[in-house]
Amino acid sequence: MTDTLPTAYTHELFGLDGQLAVVTGASQGIGLAIAEALAAAGADIIGVSYDIPAGESAVRTAVEDRGRTFTPIRADFADRAAVTALAADLAGREVDILVNNGGTIRRTPAAVHSDEDFDHVMDVNLRTTFVLSREIGRAMVERGHGKIVNTASLLSFQGGINVPGYTSSKSAVAGLTKALANEWAAKGVNVNAVAPGYVATANTKDLRQDTDRSQEILDRIPAGRWAEASDIAGAVLFLCSRAADYIHGAVLPVDGGWLAR
Template sequence: MSLPSGLSAFDLTGRTAVVTGASRGIGYGITQALAAAGADIIGVSANIAASDIGDVVRLSGQEFTAIAADFSDREQILELGAQLAELGPDILVNNAGTIERAPARVHPLELWDRVLEVNLSSQFALTQAVAAPMLDKGYGKVIFTASLLSFQGGINVPGYTAAKSGIAGLTKALANEWASQGVNVNAIAPGYIATDNTRALRADPDRSTAILDRIPAGRWGRADDLAGAAVFLASAASDYVSGAVIPVDGGWLGR
């Protein structure tokens, strides 16, 4: 994919991007988009070996490196951070995540702990390591995957909501410290995207109808709906954007 004249600020040629959770869903779509814009990719996921995302990236003419990691395992994430810091990527997309559904009154603490570890604590630990060489060289892009539940409370997902609210705050906290050092930190807040995480909602006729009735665009989102925001935040086009949480939600929050 070549970029039209006048859009060179969006060109990622010569950049290397780490995308966590790259094997499927939103991470898969973001990986495709960054590769199409010219970035080489380091794809990280617990199930990366089972995905065809590497083939997709290589077909676009970019290099792909696969790394397997379990984001619920703190030691693995610390080792991953040290490994990635040595590679010195220009872009880090913190997309790996999980969700556990149970009413708050009976929500098991072990599920709470796992969701917070995967969706928030591991994100900070990895960013802390990977951003160090970015700060040293004075350039880098960090992108978190937030959520509509960074703004709202949700139903039966207290751990997920707490983690994604934390991601919105972490985005701003890191941006405050690092923007003056050339590292932009921002987040994308996807709306209701047709992925594994929303399978239960889409299978429930009442919940699915209620959700669609509120989305002005009138449909569930697709992973590739996030492509434009991801490339923008990963590129020089967003050099003066810092601490933003950008909804890509078909108009849900504006309803």
């Protein structure tokens, strides 16, 4: 046996040539890294975000520099009518891969966590994931193939502190992933999720700037560092690839070993 696999074999497993991928929350952070990774593997990208520019952007550059096409779509995931319209649009585009990465967080103690904050987080993180998965997934089922990867969280497994809406939404995303996989696995559609740990993105800026809290987090992570967005993108690429064809309903922690402690 050779020490390395032939290039043709690895490309057969992980190449996405000619596929069309939708990545939500694509304008920055994890979403940008995912779009870049999928484009590098050969996919054309539709990037969705509430603030994504129609013209030049970091994500457009990352995708087009790899020779793939990039289409930006603006959508506010807190606007139910906008999400419904987006889902109908995308369902008609023969999407091969859907990455439900867009999300938000509101940090307040449970005793003062408002209805408005709770509803906002649930709409953005959970309802949008369901509506897009339902509409695009229906079209995938009709064609007999497709990959859906949702973004869960460590807080799909744990309770967290001061984030009751976020924890509720991400626990539900994990459950939704399994429910959809149960229905669609036999129809050629893989539905899985990644569960990122503590990632150095805008969402964790406040935590990273709190010296004591940041050190507490690092002390708990066996890998000894915060994740980079590219760490999450690699796991998503795997779940979108042929290498993951027999994986259904998995919620894959990408956490530097946090949950193993």
